Amino acid sequence: MKRNISLFLMLFFTVLTFAQKTVTGKITDDDGVAIPSASVTVEEPGKDAILAYGITNSKGEYKVTFTSSEPNVDLKVKAFNQKPLTKQISNSDQTQNFKMQSEATEIKEVQLKTKMITARGDTISYDLKAFNSKNDRTLADVMKKIPGIEVNKDGTILYQGNAINKFYVNGKDLMEGGYGTINNSLPKDAVQKVEVLENHQPVKILQDKVPSDQAAINIKLKNAVTMTGRGEVGTGFGDPWLWNVKLTPMFFGQKSQWVVNYKTNNMGEQVENEGNILAFGSGWEGRRINAAQNSWLNVENASTPDLPVKRYLMNSVHYLSANYLVNIDKKKEWELKASANYTNNTIQRESYRQTDYFATPNEAASRVTQNIFNNFYTNKAKGELIFTKNAKKGFFKNTTSFSQFWNADRAIADRVTASTQTSTRHGEEALESPTTSFQNSLSTIIPWKEKMVNVKSFINYQTDKQTLDVAPASYLEIPGFTPDINAETVRQNFRLKTFEANHSANIGFSVKGWTFTPEVGFNFKRTVLNSTLTNLQSGQYLGYGDKYNNDLTYSIATPYGSLGVNYKSESWMLFANLPVNSNNIKADDPLRNVSKSVNKVTFEPNIFVQYSFASFWKASANGNINNNFGDVNTAYAGFLMQSPNGINAMSPSNPIPQNNTKSAGARIEYRNPLNNLFFNVNYRFSDSKKNLMSNPTRNNEGFIIGSYIEQDNHAVSNVYSVEVGKYFPKFKTNASVSYNNTTSRSDAYQNDGGYESENNAQSYGFKLNNTYFSWMSLDYNGSISTTKQTNTSLLSTLNGTSKRNGYNHNLAVYFYPIDNHTIGFNWDQVNSSNINQSYNNAFYDISYQFSWAKKKVDFEIKWMNIANRKVFETYDINATYNSYTKIQLRPSQVMFTVKFNFK
Known part of the structure; x- marks a missing residue:
């Protein structure tokens, strides 16, 4: 190594x-x-x-x-x-x-050819026409084919392997990071070009003072005022009757922009994630988060396969969102942004799993078979209001957001155990989990003579209330808890209240390309956890002792002082943050008369340096040290049934967790728009040390008891990656290859046995887009992976080496036999194998599309999963078990869809 x-x-x-x-x-x-x-x-x-x-x-x-x-x-x-x-x-x-000498030339005939890729300074522009195919309809369809740019399944845009920090349309940030809606629904015909803004600092007053290593995307439309959008209406037959509706009108003007989006389907499309924040901008803008539930309690969940979501997602979703931006002053410096979205979603899931647990000194070998059927119900709403001034002479941004969840999960579980004796259990599980979340973030930068004063404030308040019911009580195998054999239900009550406040102030001044920013701040987080386990019998309430009750207050107070150092020249870019933190952590459990605390001063530097040379090259290095003192998750001292599959049995004697992580990385990047060649080489090293080690224990029934022991443990990882992409204009082909090698080594504990686990994962990827032929276009995306795990222990039962191989690919071919007619073929292949087992999963789709060119309307009929494959099979080997899993998939289905642009 x-x-x-x-x-x-x-x-x-x-x-x-x-x-x-x-x-x-x-x-x-x-x-x-x-x-x-x-x-x-x-x-x-x-x-x-x-x-x-x-x-x-x-x-x-x-x-x-x-x-x-x-x-x-x-x-x-x-x-x-x-x-x-x-x-x-x-x-x-x-x-x-x-x-130079003047040279006047008489031009008899002029042919203008737009360059597909042009560069000027830190801006690289892509002409969309050079990369689209006849079957492409939206911005995302074309973006996937641009060299140097990658679009992930969740909609995240990567440039040279890194996430972007902003997504603009005509220079305006309407979506504030939630750009998936525009990317998936903006018609390609409305776009003139895509611009990559390298080293983009979105705060104008900081440009040329505080550098950035991230890129942004700007979508430049053909018209300064554009009314457009995309719609689809589809129906089909299968089991049950199928529907798919997408309506996304949008307007982009010089003073205002808006997007309204309604999508609903029951055919396996995961449209509800389009509003997720994918780009978080600059830390100088304040703090924004994707509000989410603290999901402590869970029903038993059926497995999900390593497949495209559309192959297995049994859903019924309604997603409605609206985003609005308007300039509220004549100089167009002040912007008001308002957004809201609502999701109503139902998901069904079913799987079968057979697990063979190896024998240990404390447990005999056993086989556990589980059938799990789930219903997940999601109801959530979010509203956000943002005031922004982003000008060369000052910056102000205030973001207020409110989120509400009304979620509920259901599970029916059957468990058969074969060990020293055979037992059969049937359980019905129900979880109710409402959550309320509120955040407000304020950041302002005020010029003061030759200096800048920045004040930031972030407040977050969230309540999570969760109730998990399991019936009958005899389904459970809980240590120290013996319910009445006639009990109908066992209930785990849980409530979490979280308050967080971060306040800071700094002053920045510049000297000959250097900018220094001394800062002082105070971070505070307080969490209150309450839980009880009760047995409900004939309307009576029965408690089961203090060990199944929790009453914890966990607080972290961190005053700090830091120095920011930034430098930018034509070739060099450096930024560093050098904070000294005074960490004060306290955990109080009055129920057990337990009080723990840690008071520790830490130095946690973060440094990045980049050098640009020879026009097309960039070399960079970075390093940081981070200290984390755990959270309430590992600080409570009682028992908690987080799932009917097991409990966490925490110990009052365990200290507060202390985790120290050191990491460093290096990167070489080459991007040459003149010959359409892009590549990057990366290396990352991470070394993590902890004072608590997870020690899960399994019984013969397959129930897990989670706990921690006080023992120093270590984890080290090395990651190498390389990606090369090139566009061949002569052949209208964009191709890329990638390689990733990740090696990790960590200490682990299982059933009172310690061991060291070493993992090596290698993957090879290849992508190809070709539009050379007028009668055909092709997209191919394939990967080969190899995973090897080696366990070394004093217990021979935990020793051994396991290997797993995988091969995935997606092939999409479109034929254009006659103008306005398209025949499509799609092939997903997912293979997995090890020494003893091999599973091959293939899926085929075929489609026919007629385009009414004059009206820009498409009529499509599509047959999905032609082979009607109904289950996905896979085999897995772990340090303590091997398992065979079978997961229900979507059956064969046929859809008829009408697709159109709004204008």
């Missing part, structure tokens, strides 16, 4: 330092007048390959940095209405000034 790290670092610093040369100068015309926007390129003699390029500024000045092993290179200068110049220069740092 050390050898691999050394080789990577050697490569990193070799590329960083080898033969980097810089040429600067000024370009003027015959009269000595500066020529702006002239292009300057460096090429190796006799080779049609550009090493680096630059563009002159308004003063005619340029700077080009390049890397070459040749003794001489060609410097070429071009400008409109000027005679091109070429000069061979030595491979060294130097200054070259040029005086």
